[in-house]
Amino acid sequence: xxxxxxxxxxxxxxxxxxxxxxxxxxxxxxxxxxxxxxxxxxxxxxxxxxxxxxxxxxxxxxxxxxxxxxxxxxxxxxxxxxxxxxxxxxxxxxxxxxxxxxxxxxxxxxxxxxxxxxxxxxxxxxxxxxxxxxxxxxxxxxxxxxxxxxxxxxxxxxxxxxxxxxxxxxxxxxxxxxxxxxxxxxxxxxxxxxxxxxxxxxxxxxxxxxxxxxxxxxxxxxxxxxxxxxxxxxxxxxxxxxxxxxxxxxxxxxxxxxxxxxxxxxxxxxxxxxxxxxxxxxxxxxxxxxxxxxxxxxxxxxxxxxxxxxxxxxxxxxxxxxxxxxxxxxxxxxxxxxxxxxxxxxxxxxxxxxxxxxxxxxxxxxxxxxxxxxxxxxxxxxxxxxxxxxxxxxxxxxxxxxxxxxxxxxxxxxxxxxxxxxxxxxxxxxxxxxxxxxxxxxxxxxxxxxxxxxxxxxxxxxxxxxxxxxxxxxxxxxxxxxxxxxxxxxxxxxxxxxxxxxxxxx
Ligand code: C2O
Ligand code: CU
Numbered sequence: 001x002x003x004x005x006x007x008x009x010x011x012x013x014x015x016x017x018x019x020x021x022x023x024x025x026x027x028x029x030x031x032x033x034x035x036x037x038x039x040x041x042x043x044x045x046x047x048x049x050x051x052x053x054x055x056x057x058x059x060x061x062x063x064x065x066x067x068x069x070x071x072x073x074x075x076x077x078x079x080x081x082x083x084x085x086x087x088x089x090x091x092x093x094x095x096x097x098x099x100x101x102x103x104x105x106x107x108x109x110x111x112x113x114x115x116x117x118x119x120x121x122x123x124x125x126x127x128x129x130x131x132x133x134x135x136x137x138x139x140x141x142x143x144x145x146x147x148x149x150x151x152x153x154x155x156x157x158x159x160x161x162x163x164x165x166x167x168x169x170x171x172x173x174x175x176x177x178x179x180x181x182x183x184x185x186x187x188x189x190x191x192x193x194x195x196x197x198x199x200x201x202x203x204x205x206x207x208x209x210x211x212x213x214x215x216x217x218x219x220x221x222x223x224x225x226x227x228x229x230x231x232x233x234x235x236x237x238x239x240x241x242x243x244x245x246x247x248x249x250x251x252x253x254x255x256x257x258x259x260x261x262x263x264x265x266x267x268x269x270x271x272x273x274x275x276x277x278x279x280x281x282x283x284x285x286x287x288x289x290x291x292x293x294x295x296x297x298x299x300x301x302x303x304x305x306x307x308x309x310x311x312x313x314x315x316x317x318x319x320x321x322x323x324x325x326x327x328x329x330x331x332x333x334x335x336x337x338x339x340x341x342x343x344x345x346x347x348x349x350x351x352x353x354x355x356x357x358x359x360x361x362x363x364x365x366x367x368x369x370x371x372x373x374x375x376x377x378x379x380x381x382x383x384x385x386x387x388x389x390x391x392x393x394x395x396x397x398x399x400x401x402x403x404x405x406x407x408x409x410x411x412x413x414x415x416x417x418x419x420x421x422x423x424x425x426x427x428x429x430x431x432x433x434x435x436x437x438x439x440x441x442x443x444x445x446x447x448x449x450x451x452x453x454x455x456x457x458x459x460x461x462x463x464x465x466x467x468x469x470x471x472x473x474x475x476x477x478x479x480x481x482x483x484x485x486x487x488x489x490x491x492x493x494x495x496x497x498x499x500x501x502x503x504x505x506x
Pocket of ligand 2: 402434436488489490493498
């Protein structure tokens with residue numbers, strides 16, 4: 001890898017299956033078939049971008065905060081505008097972006113349990129968009145999916161309003177062409193605080209992402225079939241929109257970090273050498289008791305609330321890294337990369353309050369009224385017009401499509417259930433390919449993976465389905481009625497079929 005030019009090296013040869021699929025695709029005429037595919041050269045190895053090694057970013061990197069315009073302490077009323085802007089991911093280079101209120105990530109929205117949140121949203125983008133409140137239990141017509149409402153047109157406005165019921169770390173992003181809109185920079189965080197929160201020395205919200213840029217800071221064009229299959233991975237890792245920003249710690253402090261993975265496809269397997277991370281919460285808020293981890297896997301869409309106990313001596317410098325992780329198609333061949341620089345101050349150690357032994361209680365869900373199975377697959381399919389608007393006149397054109405039980409969204413059977421019912425879902429991936437599975441509108445508890453009972457009881461809305469494994473979860477439809485989506489959170493997979501529809505009736 002040449003760090004100056006950002007030109008990626010070839011990754012190790014892709015698996016036989018990957019190369020085979022790519023040949024099949026390249027052998028057919030597809031130039032007209034797919035607007036998102038720029039070209040299909042005859043190369044049969046995908047070049048997975050290597051991550052650039054950059055010097056630490058020394059500026060401020062905390063998220064901007066939204067200003068609450070409403071004096072009523074139980075109403076949070078804010079303005080969010082989506083617009084085209086420019087950001088500086090690489091020093092001295094401008095990168096075109098789409099952003100909320102002009103910053104990537106968008107601003108942090110903070111509320112407390114029970115608050116009413118009102119968001120006056122203006123779409124100043126050239127394209128239609130929506131805001132989806134990922135993980136937040138909101139009424140169906142506020143969820144930002146397009147089953148029940150039309151997208152907000154270019155130049156249009158929409159007021160989102162809902163009451164926040166659960167404490168936790170959530171995020172917001174578009175639900176129209178998410179693969180391209182989120183990649184361009186449209187994402188932000190929503191933190192809902194409980195009436196009582198553990199006392200810690202300090203806290204911050206960190207949104208992780210990656211972008212794929214050339215040496216001038218311009219986004220690399222959307223790639224070929226393998227990029228569609230793997231999902232877009234970049235060559236620059238970002239924490240709150242900055243490459244390798246500096247996390248200042250003081251020996252002895254307990255620093256709470258609310259982590260959100262906003263990347264289209266990258267899995268972050270985070271580790272801070274010589275330190276343990278203490279997990280306080282997952283997608284849907286606190287777990288019952290703090291749990292020590294050596295490393296943390298955070299898949300696209302997922303959140304983790306962790307405490308770093310600053311155990312190293314004053315003046316130590318090291319990096320939070322993301323370790324290699326194989327999620328299919330030789331993604332694990334990439335070496336570890338730096339995410340955050342950690343710099344200890346020279347000051348003497350500080351004393352920190354102990355973590356509470358109990359954070360919350362989570363009841364086991366009652367027995368399910370029914371069980372459903374979902375098989376996630378990646379398969380070559382003949383293109384027919386209608387899939388996501390990619391029309392094709394050639395019936396012989398083969399495209400990678402992503403299916404749930406063999407169906408390509410939106411041509412899927414709608415599954416129905418009643419409000420309050422509990423179901424058991426068995427979710428599987430038929431190849432050695434992982435998929436982050438997300439359900440809108442409701443939280444679930446993981447019961448087991450490959451028959452092994454889940455060690456932690458937790459509220460989740462996004463969970464990794466490991467390749468060739470079966471995960472069982474219990475979901476209770478205790479939110480709002482209406483139609484809801486469930487899908488893979490590798491955004492290229494969701495946009496190309498791996499999505500389903502759920503209808504909850506009273
Ligand atoms: Cu964050 Cu439908 O997704
Ligand atoms: Cu997927």
